[in-house]
Amino acid sequence: MAGSEVVLLDTWISLFGMRVRIALAEKDVHFERREEDLTNKSSLLLQMNPVHKKVPVLIHDGKPICESNIIVQYIDETWQNNSPPLLPSDPYLKAQARFWADFIDKKIYDAGTRIWRRKGEEQEIAKKEFMDWMKVLEGQLGENSYLMGKSFGYVDIAMVPFYCWFYALEKIGNISIEKEFPKLVAWAKRCMERESVSKTLPDPHKVYEYALELMKKIG
């Protein structure tokens, strides 16, 4: 798409922003990334996402698209001639892919976030839920290379940003993700062999430091 302007409003730590960056890189779309300070949101962000005032926001030729999974689908549909396709073309498989991305958001990200944001009993509950849901996801992976089978796509993009949090969750939650879920960790490392992923995910140690700082602030 010659002459098209793509801007991404984002933060370095946002898992949701990482999804969009990976999708854009997979499609080889050139874009300008703008780091937002969420304590002092830019007027562009407030203008482009007045409803939620959140990142990421993709601005394509001046028009905003919000919500990470919606943005990734938009990228796949707009740059559909750029390989690879991120979603399957078969409607049933597409529905399965959407289901798993929704599962990742509602179950895995939710429980995982509570591991470091909560303490005491609430943290224990979050740990158990996180482990249960990771087991389900590992079951879905099975012996396949990627979460929907042979090809890297939408569901992998939805989940792989969380890999940069595994180190922090292990330290804070006192769990061993690699020991409990070797197949999932192998999958994550396989994804990291793709430049779109390795260039997007931040250093896990930086993520851990970030979590510790936030935990101090929350108290």
Place this chain on the structure above:
Amino acid sequence: MAKEEAILLDFWPSMYGMRVRIALAEKGVSYDYREEDLRNKSQLLLEMNPINKKIPVLIHNGKPVCESSIIFEYIDEVWNDKAPLFPSDPYDKARARFWVDFIDKKIYPNGRILLYKPKGEEHEAAKKEFIDSLKVIEGELGEKPYFGGENLGYVDASLIPFYSWCHAYETFGELSIEQDCPKLIAWAKRCIQNKESVSNTLPDSQKIHNFVQHVRKIFGVDE
């Protein structure tokens, strides 16, 4: 499409179920509707949706599709010979998805708190967010007859089920949706009047009201 079999596992008051029923009706799909007792879920439901164990579930030729908005897109993609429910332009499609996500995150969950939680801070906060969210989406409608433009689309079908719950929201939430969002109510009445898929799907408001009253008793909300 010869030898098609479609079964919908559902629960009559469910707004998520209603959106799927509207989609199927718009497409003229024949299907077997099966009412679930959510306190005694069928083997079929637990087998077809083992992760969430929730309705609605569409079982198409033996294969399950779960989550109402995912089912809705599936229906539009499979039965693509009539009544397109999504715009074809990727940007407009993204906007439609955005608004249904907004409905599911802001309107319905706050509605539940309004109906089933006792009065207090949480209830007041939910009431404010509920009305504010309805006003936001009313703004998105603007002067269009439907969210989908000239015709009923994804956003219309996803939101209109709330209209059968309005009487319950107004009674137990102590608010007047018609007063705060007159254009939205006018849109809802337009959908009921003009679209058989909607008028044949939405249950009677009084039935919903009585259902909510019954559930409130079970939860002990009024005590």
